[in-house]
Amino acid sequence: MPAVAPTNNAPERLRRAAWLLGALLAVAILRLWRLPEAGPPDFDSVRNWQVVQELAQGNFAHLFHHGSPGFLLLFAPVALLTRDFMVFQGINALLGVAGLGLFAAWVSREARLPGPEAAGLVLLGGTSLLLTFSGRDFTMSSVSLIVAAGLQRSHFARLQQPGRTGLVRVASWLALGLCLNYKFLFALPILAVLEWWQADGTWRRAGGRALLVLATPYVLFGLLGVAVGLPWYRWLGFYWRTVVPATANVAGRQATLHLDLAYYPRYLATFESPLLLAGLVAALVVAASQWRRGELRRGQPLPLLSYLLVWAGCLLAGMSLLIKAPRGLLLAYLPLAALAVLSGRHLLPRPVLALALLATVALNIYRIQTQLYAPLPGRYPAVAAWLRQHGATHVASTVGNGLALYLGPGQTLTVITDERELAALRRQGIQYVLLDGYWRVAGVARFDSLRRQQPVAAWPAPPLQQPLLFLEHSEFTGLSFGETLAASRAAAADTLPLRLYRLR
Incomplete structure (x- = not known):
């Protein structure tokens, strides 16, 4: 039988914090290891670096590059101090670790995980091949993890304690995310599903204020665009051209919809920890059991496991409708890792869960070595x-x-x-x-x-x-x-x- 969760007393919180910090340090080392030899892993990393240099010099022509003006402006002050790509790459890598830490600290506190299991969550998510790869580039993925953790944490709290203030706080996190990464648009239907389940009427009472918060970045950046000589609709135009490309790209791809239900499961099974898919299935089993016992009812707040299951399941299903790349599941990796730990606590004895986590983290590190480190250095x-x-x-x-x-x-x-x-x-x-x-x-x-x-x-x-x-x-x-x-x-x-x- 799984062990009873410990209480959140002060000594336990300190022990958990120590385990979390130790695991985060290990992940930070993995992210920074041989980084100077790696250079830019992709085209977008270099292009983002170039656009940030332009912004620092007062050239705003590409402010809405990739629909991520907030990300570019975030690093523009750094470009005033240095052009060294390694500085940008290193800062971005540490931002990814910070996002992992915020998510793991929240889940660990809510689930009252003991220190070793909290560290296991950090290592399981932090050694994901995709998150390690994207944690060594210069794109908006890393900072997106910070905002995603804030969004999920604030929304979960809003469901536990209904109120207008909580909803506006959620809208603020989402607005920030949209400034950094257009893929936060995919959070909207997920939040809609969760709000429908909650059915407490908060959206009817405070939805107007929340929509004003969401509209604010578009108004402010629209005004900024006009001030620097860009059309007011440039940011919204990026969304339109992403959904409906005017022509095929240089690789010949034009469609944005491509149903393929096997792509992401095949990727997860081939390149990521087997615990991610296993945890998803196990979480479905646990949620189904709770449903049969009457513990999941519309109008009542979802427990943490079911809440994260909605995020992971909706992202997996929704992204399967679009053109695909592993980064399409960027916001799902950490919820998937959490589901593996949380469902494992329901179904497995603690020693078995610990061994499973150790084995899969070891496999992840082996894959990082063979896929990311062994090919170095770049030429x-x-x-x-x-x-x-x-x-x-x-x-x-x-x-x-x-x-x-x-x-x-x-x-x-x-x-x-x-x-x-x-x-x-x-x-x-x-x-x-x-x-x-x-x-x-x-x-x-x-x-x-x-x-x-x-x-x-x-x-x-x-x-x-x-x-x-x-x-x-x-x-x-x-x-x-x-x-x-x-x-x-x-x-x-x-x-x-x-x-x-x-x-x-």
Whole structure:
């Protein structure tokens, strides 16, 4: 039988805090380990860094890049102090750890977890392959985890203690999330489901105030946009073009809806801890048992396990309707980890749960080693060094922009998506073109003639061939899970995916 939950007395809280801090320190080490060798893991990380530099210099042309003005402005002050990408990457990594800590502290307190199980929750969620990967980039994923923890915590409290103030607080967290990451839009139907279940009439009494809070960022950023010369609707226009693209992207993908119920379960089963799916199933069993006993009734607040089950289940089901990448479940990973621990406490003896957590964390760390650490170091610094030695000042790159971080003053990088652009670039003074293997990742196969030429230099690049990187771009390419892994295997056959050519 599972052990009885301890009380939240002061000594127990201190022990729990110590366990949580120790586990968070371990996760922070994993996130920062060999980070200088990794460089930017994806195109968006470099592009965000470039846009932040523009904002720091007073250029607001790309304020609504990716519909995330709050994220870009958050880092603009950092850009006033340094251009070093490692600083941005390191800060972002620690923000991800902070988001994990806020979530785990809340769940541990509400569920009255003893210290070892609280630490197990941190390690299970923190060693997720996807959260480790995204915790080492420079995108809005890390800071989104902080806001998601605040949103879930405030909304759970609002359900336990109905009132207008609580609802406005929830709306404030959601508004902040929408400033940082447009994918917080997907929280709206989940909150609607939970409010329908609660059925306490709070939305009728305070819904107007909550809607005003949600509208405030759009009004303020709209005014800011107009002040810097942008259309007032630019942010809303991003939403529209995301849902209804005007044309296909350079990989040929145009649709945004793509029903595939197997993608995320296959990803979780192949690359993540088996406890995540097992915990989801176990949580369904526990919730069904509570339903049969009459413990779950509409109009009554949901217990924590069922509350998190709604979040995880809705995200898994809803994201299965859209084009997919592992990051589509960004806001579901920590609830899934919590479900594994909470359902395990219901169904397993404490020693068995502890062993299961230790085994799965060990498996996660092994996957982090093989998928993220083993391919290091990245080779863009070597390419940049070669270019400096040969006096190159104007360089082109096929699809990938990772080289931009390592070029020195006076050197420029032009990203192309078709080799037919090279003739014009040659006339403009471009001296070299890097056939960057990122074209395979992005599914932009428009460089056949260039590939048949003899390069002046070439380098291996294992980080560009890792399956997770390809899967993270399946949202861009529109490929299925199996097709994406096949593309990854094909890329692995290319021993020198970074090839430099002289334009003559």
